[in-house]
Amino acid sequence: MLLQQLLNGVVVGGVYALFAVGFNLVFGVQRLLNLAHGAVFMTGAFVAYYTVRAGGPLILGFVAAAVASGVLAMIIEIVCFRRLRKSGDAEFGAIISSMGAGMVIMTFWQWVSQTQVLRFPFDTVPVVIYRFWGLRVSLLQLLMAAAAIAIVLVMAWFIYRTAFGRQVRAVTDSERASMLVGINPNRIYNLTYFISGALAGAAGVLVGLAFNNINFTMGEPYLMFGFAIIILGGLGSIPGALMASLIFGMVQTLSIAYLPSGLTTAFIFSAMFLILLVRPNGLMGREEAGSLRGRR
């Protein structure tokens, strides 16, 4: 039973990783929080749903969702952040601006779906259950785990092994210095946001399939979980976000199984407060110097 829950937790954690890694990638590069990330995630689910309903195969829906969400995230950066970044004090502004963008996207899907809960056709993913060592794994779970692992691996390769990845890291270190060596930061930002959005969109499709429930508020709890994960993993740290997603997925599955229902969210966020109390920069985040709130 416990093992089964842990397995379920790992699958859930994989999907969280898709969401949180993109969220954290953007933060790592620009030091800005994109509060519309939940809405981008939701957009993925809707796009896949409408593709499948129009008769397209699921894989096409998946690709369409990733591309649409990627482009959407790119647009959010251009419309909401680009001007603010030049003005200097973007930290607060970005929160406000992306919150507004999230609101606009949510209203859009509310109109399109007419506030209905949408469900994929019954056999979009055939219901097949595999059993081994006394554990049950559904085809959908396998699909989710495989997709999550594949996407995260490709991204890690992209960031740590390609020229593009080196450029991303250069821009992260210093926008001005990277411009001097001929990197166009805006191009890097476009690509980073595209990746971040595509990951979120993919997560949206998987979550939509898993719960077979697509509605215009589905992004909100994931945004909150995203917060908890990046606090746990350290803002801006990709490996931290990966680890934290898996831990988070397991903790959540276990607490749903063993805690009184309804208390899960309160439990998770209270744990987050405790972490912040002990480690103000997140569990794996680095300390920042020059504190005026007492010497450390």
Place this chain on the structure above:
Amino acid sequence: MALVLDNLSKRFGGVVASENVNITVPKGKITGLIGPNGAGKTTIVNMITGMLAVSGGTIRVDDTDITRAPADQICRAGLARTFQNIRILPENSVLDNILIGFHRHERCSTLSALLGLPASRRETAAMRARAEALLERFGMRHLAEYPAGGLSYGHQRRVEMMRALASEPEYILLDEPIAGMNDVESDALAVLFRDLADSGIGILLIEHNLRFVTRLCEHIYVLDGGRLIAEGAPEAVLSDPAVLTAYVGGEHA
């Protein structure tokens, strides 16, 4: 009675940024701290002003140990500072920028401040009057209502100075106060610093500009590689071979 750094040290991991630094800043005198770029002046400033944790040694203001005190309590102990890069409150008027300097001397209760009781209003009015007097003394009365962010560089420096003085410190730490100023402006400030010292304030002057420091200070400390390499009267220090070596290739002003 003095500001005393006793065997002050700072290590970042294994890297030594300051080691066994002993400095005494007596009241009524201007004490200089010089050194080439990267000598560790900023580290010392940050430790004194509570921005950086001290690894070893102590810092005392008169009889108060401020080694581990947070920045605001250091001000309350009687040590004010100016910043190397001008830091004013750009949205506020010049007058409001100076008013905040009186914070240490504001006594009215939180409740009366909240409710806007007469005690709070009287205090605000009194502080305003004192701020205006300061502005008068610095010849900036006519700029009182201007947003501080729009002032010229020299005026912003003076606003910073007035703000530090408003806290009525026993000691004041001036972090490169004439950087970016022309000779006329810096001469005017030199006169002002002399006046402050004569009024009994102990000044620690951290400067790049050797000419300015030798002209003003009775006693100079020279820092290089995180250690003091010389100290004493300006003429003696400047002819010290160790100091000359440290400054070769540096900026002889």
Place this chain on the structure above:
Amino acid sequence: MMNLLLGYQPLLDLFLLHLGLAYAQWLVLRAGVFSLGTVGLAAVGAYTGGILVVTYGLPAPLALIASALSGGLVALALSVPLARLRGIYQAIATVAFIQIVLSLNIYATNVTGGAQGITGIPKTVGTPLLLVAGAVTIYLMYAITRSRLGRAFDAIRQNEAVAASLGVSIVRHQTLAFVLSGALAGVYGALEAFHSYALVPSQFGFPYLIAILSYVVFGGRTSLWGPIVGTAVLILLPEVVRPLADARMLVFGILLILTINFLPKGIADTLIERARGRRLGARRPAEADTAKGS
């Protein structure tokens, strides 16, 4: 004429209720606290008031005091982790706080009525009382602005290093601002409960948070006029332009993006700055410098 005014009474009530929360948000931002938790604290106050009146039969004025206390105390408890955090982390933690309050209110069915919320709250708050509350709130904010507290808040918001170097305790002042804001949010949460018969947990969620933030960002985050102008315009706008009423949240979303990008100080603050510029305009600083003589 009278009928016309009566027609606008619900709108006036709404304006006054939201104005209070807008000031609660304004106060923390003014002190440089990056809190987005105002609606969570309002929920605490609203539930405290609702439960005390409905379950325990306490008179409304006493319950109102209890609401203020509960909002302030919860804020005090929250300020311990918040004081250790900076910027973005404060924002995340306070948004998480809203979520905790929301899920606790849904979970503790015995006390809070769960997802159904609390019904049958006697309506004890009307327009006159709200007007008094609004006047008192504005006066208090004015008094704070003109006191040593307001000066300390301004300094901390603009530059923490400067504030600390002048003896301003950052932690103590931000805690004070946050607790005051919590008490204010608690009071207005309870006023809302006593004004509207019923209370549901989802009332104090993201959309409300965005509305409150919009008022402050759109109106202005520094001057006393900011929340008044922001709340008035954003509440009146959908009424004046009818088609906008159905798309209130869309309008707020777009306005948030436009304001923060193109009018980052908000309407009131920008206008006040322009007025000051004109008043001083006869002598620009540069000319004034040379004209000083001595």
